[in-house]
Amino acid sequence: MSEKMVAMILAGGKGTRLEALTKKIAKPAVSFGAKYRIIDFPLSNCANSGIHSVGVLMQYESVVLDQYIGNGEKWGLNGARSLTTTLTPRQTEEGLSWFKGTADAIYCNIDFLDSCDPEYVLILSGDHIYSTTYDAMLKQHEDENADCTIAVYQVPIEEASRFGILVANEEKEIVEFQEKPAHPTSNLASMGIYIFKYKTLRKYLIEDSKDPKSSHDFGKNIIPNMLEDGKKMMAYVYEGYWKDVGTIASLHQANMDLLTKGSTLEEITNGNKIYSEDTNSHPQYIGEHASIVDSLVNQGAIILGNVKHSVISNEVIISEDAVVENSVVMNGARIKKGAIVKNAVVAPLSLVGEGEEVNAPDGEVTLYSRRVARSHE
Amino acid sequence: MLQMEKLHYIQEGWQEVMSKKIIGFLDLYNSPNLGPLTETRTLGSTSFLGHFALMDFSLSNFTNSGIDEINILVKDNFRSVAKHVGSLKTWVSNTKIARQNILITEKGIRNPKDNTELECLLQNDWVLLEEKADIIVLQPAHILTTIDLREVIEEHSENDADVTVVYQHIKNADETFSTSNIVKMDGNRVVSFKKNTGKIKESNVSLEIYVIGNNTLKNILHNEEYMKLGSMKKVIERLVANKAAKVCGHEYVGYARCIDSFQHFVDYSFELLDYNIAKDLYGKDWPIYTLTHNTQPTMYGESAKVKNSFVANGAEVNGGVENSIISRYVTIGKGAIVKNSIILTGTYIDDGAVISNAVIDKYCHVACKTHIEGKKTSPVYIEQGKFVK
Numbered sequence: 001m002s003e004k005m006v007a008m009i010l011a012g013g014k015g016t017r018l019e020a021l022t023k024k025i026a027k028p029a030v031s032f033g034a035k036y037r038i039i040d041f042p043l044s045n046c047a048n049s050g051i052h053s054v055g056v057l058m059q060y061e062s063v064v065l066d067q068y069i070g071n072g073e074k075w076g077l078n079g080a081r082s083l084t085t086t087l088t089p090r091q092t093e094e095g096l097s098w099f100k101g102t103a104d105a106i107y108c109n110i111d112f113l114d115s116c117d118p119e120y121v122l123i124l125s126g127d128h129i130y131s132t133t134y135d136a137m138l139k140q141h142e143d144e145n146a147d148c149t150i151a152v153y154q155v156p157i158e159e160a161s162r163f164g165i166l167v168a169n170e171e172k173e174i175v176e177f178q179e180k181p182a183h184p185t186s187n188l189a190s191m192g193i194y195i196f197k198y199k200t201l202r203k204y205l206i207e208d209s210k211d212p213k214s215s216h217d218f219g220k221n222i223i224p225n226m227l228e229d230g231k232k233m234m235a236y237v238y239e240g241y242w243k244d245v246g247t248i249a250s251l252h253q254a255n256m257d258l259l260t261k262g263s264t265l266e267e268i269t270n271g272n273k274i275y276s277e278d279t280n281s282h283p284q285y286i287g288e289h290a291s292i293v294d295s296l297v298n299q300g301a302i303i304l305g306n307v308k309h310s311v312i313s314n315e316v317i318i319s320e321d322a323v324v325e326n327s328v329v330m331n332g333a334r335i336k337k338g339a340i341v342k343n344a345v346v347a348p349l350s351l352v353g354e355g356e357e358v359n360a361p362d363g364e365v366t367l368y369s370r371r372v373a374r375s376h377e
Numbered sequence: 378m379l380q381m382e383k384l385h386y387i388q389e390g391w392q393e394v395m396s397k398k399i400i401g402f403l404d405l406y407n408s409p410n411l412g413p414l415t416e417t418r419t420l421g422s423t424s425f426l427g428h429f430a431l432m433d434f435s436l437s438n439f440t441n442s443g444i445d446e447i448n449i450l451v452k453d454n455f456r457s458v459a460k461h462v463g464s465l466k467t468w469v470s471n472t473k474i475a476r477q478n479i480l481i482t483e484k485g486i487r488n489p490k491d492n493t494e495l496e497c498l499l500q501n502d503w504v505l506l507e508e509k510a511d512i513i514v515l516q517p518a519h520i521l522t523t524i525d526l527r528e529v530i531e532e533h534s535e536n537d538a539d540v541t542v543v544y545q546h547i548k549n550a551d552e553t554f555s556t557s558n559i560v561k562m563d564g565n566r567v568v569s570f571k572k573n574t575g576k577i578k579e580s581n582v583s584l585e586i587y588v589i590g591n592n593t594l595k596n597i598l599h600n601e602e603y604m605k606l607g608s609m610k611k612v613i614e615r616l617v618a619n620k621a622a623k624v625c626g627h628e629y630v631g632y633a634r635c636i637d638s639f640q641h642f643v644d645y646s647f648e649l650l651d652y653n654i655a656k657d658l659y660g661k662d663w664p665i666y667t668l669t670h671n672t673q674p675t676m677y678g679e680s681a682k683v684k685n686s687f688v689a690n691g692a693e694v695n696g697g698v699e700n701s702i703i704s705r706y707v708t709i710g711k712g713a714i715v716k717n718s719i720i721l722t723g724t725y726i727d728d729g730a731v732i733s734n735a736v737i738d739k740y741c742h743v744a745c746k747t748h749i750e751g752k753k754t755s756p757v758y759i760e761q762g763k764f765v766k
C-alpha cells in the first residue's frame with residue numbers, strides 16, 4: 001500500500017560539541033528533560049501527525065540509538081499499518097561506504113523509499129527540540145503544489161549569519177539560499193525540515209550522486225540545485241518553541257526552558273504528547289529533609305537534598321545536604337552528601353563525590369562526567 | 378563448596394525446575410473488601426504508591442521467576458482489570474512464546490452461585506490441557522510480597538508434595554493477615570491449616586501462595602465435594618484435616634503484608650515511605666513491572682514544599698506535601714497543604730485547600746481553601762469524581 005508521506009530522520013551526526021555526552025552514544029540518543037531522549041521529539045511529532053512509516057538514518061555510535069528506536073513501539077509506530085526502521089550504512093554490490101552527507105544518506109536508501117512508494121517525503125533532523133505536527137506544513141505544500149517546502153524559523157537578523165538563510169518573496173516563495181551569510185538579507189533560518197515531492201527528490205538525489213564535486217548535502221547541493229532549475233520552493237514559517245541543541249550550553253538552556261511557563265513542557269502537557277520510554281522505576285521519593293522547588297523530576301529519582309531550578313532524570317540519587325541548582329542531572333547520576341552542583345550538566349551514571357563542588361560561574365555551564373561502576377563505590 | 382560450583386549447582390537445579398511446565402494464576406477471587414476503594418474496581422487494580430496497581434507485585438513475581446504463562450482469575454469488576462493489564466504483555470519475557478489470559482467463568486455470570494475460584498479454574502481448564510501443565514502456582518493480589526517462586530517450586534519438587542503452601546512467621550497475627558489461615562508445621566508437612574481467628578499473636582500465617590501438582594489439581598476439579606467448597610483455601614483446609622494429600626510448607630522470611638482492610642491499605646502505603654522498609658519490597662534486582670502511561674516528569678513550582686512523600690510523574694506540585702502519596706496527573710495548587718494523605722490519579726487540589734489524613738479517589742476536585750481533615754486511625758475517604766467545597 002502506498003503511503004502519503006514517509007518521514008526520514010537524520011540521526012547520524014556525531015555531535016562533537018556535546019563533548020563527553022556523545023562519546024559513546026549518538027546525539028539524538030542524549031537524555032533530555034528528565035525523561036526523554038532528544039529523538040523522542042521528532043518521532044513523537046511524526047506519531048502525532050499520523051505518519052505511519054519512519055526511517056531513522058544513523059551512522060555514528062548507532063548501537064544505543066538503534067536499540068532505543070527498536071520497532072518504534074515507544075512512539076506507537078509499530079501498529080498494523082506502521083513501520084519504523086533504522087537505516088545504517090551497509091555493504092552493497094558496489095562495496096561498503098559511509099553516508100557522505102545528508103543527501104547521500106537518503107540516496108543510499110532510495111530502495112526503502114521506493115518500497116514505501118510515498119507521494120511526499122519529510123526530512124527531519126534527529127536533534128531538535130520542538131513539539132508540533134507537520135499537518136499545516138503538508139497542507140501548505142499541497143495547496144501550493146510545491147516541489148519542496150522548507151520550514152523556517154525567524155531569528156534576530158544580527159544572529160542570522162550563523163544559519164542557513166532563505167530569502168523569500170511575499171508569496172513565501174523561496175528566491176535565494178544563503179549558507180551562513182556574512183551580510184544576511186533575510187531572517188528566515190532553515191530548520192532542516194523539508195517536505196519534498198518524492199518523484200522530484202528522487203531525480204535530484206540520483207543526479208547529485210553522480211556529481212563528483214558535490215558534498216551530497218541538502219543545504220549545500222540539493223536545495224541550491226532545485227532553486228537553480230526554477231523548481232517551486234516554498235518557505236513554511238514555523239511559530240512556536242524550537243531549539244537546536246548542538247552545544248552543552250544550548251542543551252542546558254533547552255532543559256531550563258522546560259521550567260518556564262509557556263514553554264515546550266506546556267505544549268507537551270496541553271497538546272501533543274511526547275512519547276518516550278517509561279522505565280521500570282520505583283516511585284519518585286522526596287525525603288524528610290529535602291527541599292525541591294521550580295524543578296522537573298522523573299520517576300525513580302530519590303531526592304534527599306536540596307534542589308532548585310533543575311531537571312532531574314530517573315534513578316538519580318541526591319543525598320542529604322547536597323545542593324543542586326540551575327542544573328541538569330541525567331539518569332542514574334548520584335550526588336553525594338554535601339556536594340554542590342551549580343550551573344552544570346551531569347552526565348548519565350556520573351558520581352559527584354561527598355562534599356565535592358561542581359560549579360560554573362553564573363552565565364556559564366559546565367559538563368560533569370565521571371562514570372563510576374557501582375560495584376567500585 | 379566453591380563459589381563457581383555452587384553457582385553451577387544452583388543453575389542445574391533451576392534448569393530442572395524450569396524444564397517443568399509451570400502455569401501461574403493470579404487469583405482475584407479471595408481479595409478482601411477495602412470498602413469504598415474496591416467498590417468499582419478489584420483490589421488488584423487499585424492504585425498503590427501513586428505508581429503501581431496492587432496486582433503488579435504478584436504479576437512481577439511471575440515474570441521475575443521466569444514464569445511466562447500468566448492467567449488472571451477475575452471474579453468481578455472485569456473492566457478495571459482489563460484496563461490495567463491490557464494484553465498482559467508488560468509482564469512476559471517473550472511475547473510470542475508466552476501465554477497470557479484473563480479468565481472469567483461464563484457459568485458464574487449466568488448464576489452467581491457458580492462464580493467461584495474453583496469453577497473458574499474448571500471452566501478454563503483448556504489452559505491446563507493446552508499447555509500440558511506440570512505445576513500450577515496460585516498467587517493472590519492482596520498479599521504484597523516479592524518472592525522468587527522458583528525456590529518454592531524447587532522445594533515442592535524435592536518434597537514430592539501434592540500442594541505446597543507459602544507461609545511466614547509473624548508476631549502480630551491478632552492484628553494482621555485476618556483473612557489468611559494459620560499454618561501449623563511438623564517438619565516440612567502442614568499439619569493444621571485453619572482460619573485465623575485473631576486470637577493468637579505469634580504464629581505462621583499463610584501467604585495464600587499455593588504450588589499444586591497438575592494431578593492434584595485435576596483430582597480437586599473433578600471431585601464434587603471439593604468443588605462445592607468453592608475456593609482452593611477451603612480445599613487445602615480439607616486436604617490437611619483429612620490427611621488426603623501431601624501438603625508441605627515453604628517459609629518465606631522477606632517482606633510480606635496483607636492488605637485486608639482499608640486501614641491496612643493506608644498504613645502499609647505510608648509505611649513504605651521509610652526506605653529501609655521499601656527496599657525490602659522493591660529491591661534492585663527485582664523490577665516491578667507496571668502499565669506505562671507516557672506521563673511527563675513531575676513538575677515542582679516555585680512555592681512547592683515537599684517532604685517525605687512519593688510523587689508520580691504527571692503531577693504538578695505548587696503547594697505543601699508531607700508524608701503523602703501523590704499519583705499521576707494530580708495538581709496541587711499554591712498554598713494548598715496535603716498531609717498524611719493519599720491522592721489518586723487526576724485529582725485537582727485547588728489553591729489554599731488543606732487536606733490531612735484523607736484518601737481522595739480519582740478525578741476529584743477540592744475547591745479553594747476547602748478543609749478536609751480526618752484522623753490518623755480513620756482517614757476520610759472521598760469517592761471518585763467528587764467536587765468538594
